[in-house]
Structures are given as C-alpha cells and as structure tokens.
Amino acid sequence: RYRFYSEEANRLLKENIYLQGQLRKAIKADQFELVFQPQVDSETHVLKGVEALLRWNHPERGYIPPAHFIPLAEDAGLITAIGEWIFKQVCKQAAEWRDQFGVDITVSTNLSSLQLNSPNLIASMKESIAESGVNPESVVIEITESIAMADIENNLLILKQITDLGLALAIDDFGTGYSSLSYIKHMPVSEVKIDKIFVDGIPSDRGDVAIIDAIITMAKELDFRLVAEGIENQTQADYLKEKGCDVLQGFYFYKPISKNAVEEVLVTL
Numbered sequence: 001r002y003r004f005y006s007e008e009a010n011r012l013l014k015e016n017i018y019l020q021g022q023l024r025k026a027i028k029a030d031q032f033e034l035v036f037q038p039q040v041d042s043e044t045h046v047l048k049g050v051e052a053l054l055r056w057n058h059p060e061r062g063y064i065p066p067a068h069f070i071p072l073a074e075d076a077g078l079i080t081a082i083g084e085w086i087f088k089q090v091c092k093q094a095a096e097w098r099d100q101f102g103v104d105i106t107v108s109t110n111l112s113s114l115q116l117n118s119p120n121l122i123a124s125m126k127e128s129i130a131e132s133g134v135n136p137e138s139v140v141i142e143i144t145e146s147i148a149m150a151d152i153e154n155n156l157l158i159l160k161q162i163t164d165l166g167l168a169l170a171i172d173d174f175g176t177g178y179s180s181l182s183y184i185k186h187m188p189v190s191e192v193k194i195d196k197i198f199v200d201g202i203p204s205d206r207g208d209v210a211i212i213d214a215i216i217t218m219a220k221e222l223d224f225r226l227v228a229e230g231i232e233n234q235t236q237a238d239y240l241k242e243k244g245c246d247v248l249q250g251f252y253f254y255k256p257i258s259k260n261a262v263e264e265v266l267v268t269l
C-alpha cells in the first residue's frame with residue numbers, strides 16, 4: 001500500500017515538474033488563450049459583462065484546467081509573467097470591444113494571491129491600461145474572499161492602489177471564507193460574487209438557501225453589486241432574480257466561450 005502511494009506521488013511529482021518546465025515556454029509558444037464567460041442581467045438576461053478565464057492548450061497533454069496549472073505556475077514563480085500577459089490581453093480586448101461595438105460591458109479577470117504581492121503589479125497594470133486606452137472602470141479585478149482576508153494590512157494598501165487606477169474590485173467565491181460583508185465594506189470593493197456551492201443548493205438545501213438569502217439582503221443593504229455564479233437551471237435563475245441579485249453567470253446561460261462567440265452576442269446588443 002505504501003509503495004503504491006509513493007509510486008503514485010512520485011509520478012505526480014515528475015509530471016508537475018515536467019509541466020512547470022512546459023509552462024515556462026507557454027507564453028512564447030502562444031499556448032495560452034482567454035475564453036470569456038458571459039454575465040447577464042438577472043431581469044432581462046441581456047449580456048452585461050464577461051469573465052476572462054485562462055486556458056492552456058498543451059501540445060501533448062491537451063487541455064489542462066486552470067485549477068491545476070495556476071498553482072504550478074505560482075510554485076514555479078511564473079504567475080507574475082502569466083498574470084501580466086492576461087491583464088494586458090484583458091485591457092486590449094475590453095478596449096477593442098468598446099471601439100468595435102460601442103458597448104459598455106465589463107470584463108472581469110482573476111488575480112491570485114501571489115500576483116497581488118508581486119512588486120511590479122501596479123506599474124504593469126498602469127502600463128497595460130495606458131497602452132490599450134481601455135476605460136479602467138470597465139475592468140473588474142476578482143480576488144477571492146480568502147485572499148482579501150489574508151495579510152489584511154498589506155493587501156488593503158494594494159487593493160487601494162488597484163482602485164486608484166480606476167479599476168473595479170470584486171470579491172470572488174464569496175461565502176466560502178469566514179468574513180462578513182460589513183468587514184468587506186471597509187475595503188474598496190464594489191462587487192460581490194456568490195459562490196457556486198451555495199447556488200447549487202437552490203432550491204432544496206435549506207442551509208444554502210438561508211446563506212444566499214442572508215448574503216443578498218446584506219449586500220443590497222451595503223450597496224454592493226451582486227453577481228451569482230454557477231447558475232445551471234431556471235429555478236436557480238428565477239430564485240436569484242426574485243431575491244434581487246443583479247447579475248447571473250453560469251452554464252444555464254453560457255459556458256466560457258471564445259472571443260468570436262462573444263462578438264456574435266455583442267452585435268445583437
């Protein structure tokens with residue numbers, strides 16, 4: 001039994017070291033791609049924004065999910081370079097869509113904790129904003145609740161610098177940590193994203209529904225823009241609309257889609 005586990009652990013370790021070597025070349029080799037998951041108005045189901053999500057298409061291993069390779073990139077010290085590439089693409093894309101379609105949609109992007117602490121973060125963001133000519137207010141930076149709550153003094157300073165650039169801040173996966181919205185109210189955050197694990201419980205899990213109701217009530221009281229993610233059916237969409245959640249994101253509306261597929265929607269707006 002021990003041997004089985006240690007062989008498996010050894011195989012995994014080797015695979016991860018291999019992937020980290022591959023990650024080093026992935027930007028130059030043009031293996032990264034952003035896909036975009038639309039977010040819709042809860043009342044009208046009209047597209048309001050998109051969340052940019054990173055994809056890595058490896059020539060031999062195929063598609064590797066971000067939940068797997070982002071921790072590897074962090075571990076290998078590569079997340080700063082990758083994150084700078086992502087942010088640059090996001091700004092360019094948002095500016096291009098505004099110019100081409102005359103639409104005022106938001107483009108959200110995720111920031112991991114190591115990115116938040118990269119010394120070059122603010123300077124490189126500033127450069128990408130200036131270069132692209134994007135309206136920074138249309139770009140939303142998502143950080144998870146647990147990141148927002150760790151090393152609060154230092155992170156607060158960085159979050160403030162991010163919003164001073166004109167960017168919007170969202171708390172991702174809200175409800176999974178142990179923080180309260182009244183605490184988050186002290187941060188320069190404008191949007192809260194309710195995590196899928198609670199949405200999954202609508203309508204039958206009384207605990208999940210109670211948590212959702214409490215988050216929505218309090219978020220509205222505190223004037224946060226409220227996004228729910230992971231909506232997979234109409235019951236969930238209807239429930240969240242009734243409760244007053246502003247924006248919905250999930251496979252029931254759209255899966256993450258290509259730039260071209262987003263544009264097919266944008267022409268209809």
Ligand code: C2E
Pocket residue numbers: 037052053054065066067070086109110111112142172173229230231232249250251252256
């Ligand atoms: P997240 O930011 O919470 O992103 C939402 C994830 O939930 C996405 O998975 C999305 O495809 C998935 N999702 C959305 N709606 C549904 C639904 O209705 N049902 C189900 N089953 N899933 C749904 P994805 O793209 O695999 O991303 C996973 C996580 O990887 C993200 O969670 C985020 O933490 C991280 N990630 C993705 N792209 C980036 C990036 O560019 N930078 C950083 N730092 N992290 C990223």
Ligand code: MG
Pocket residue numbers: 051109110142172
């Ligand atoms: Mg996110």
Ligand code: MG
Pocket residue numbers: 172173193195229
């Ligand atoms: Mg999330």
Ligand code: MG
Pocket residue numbers: 173
């Ligand atoms: Mg998540």
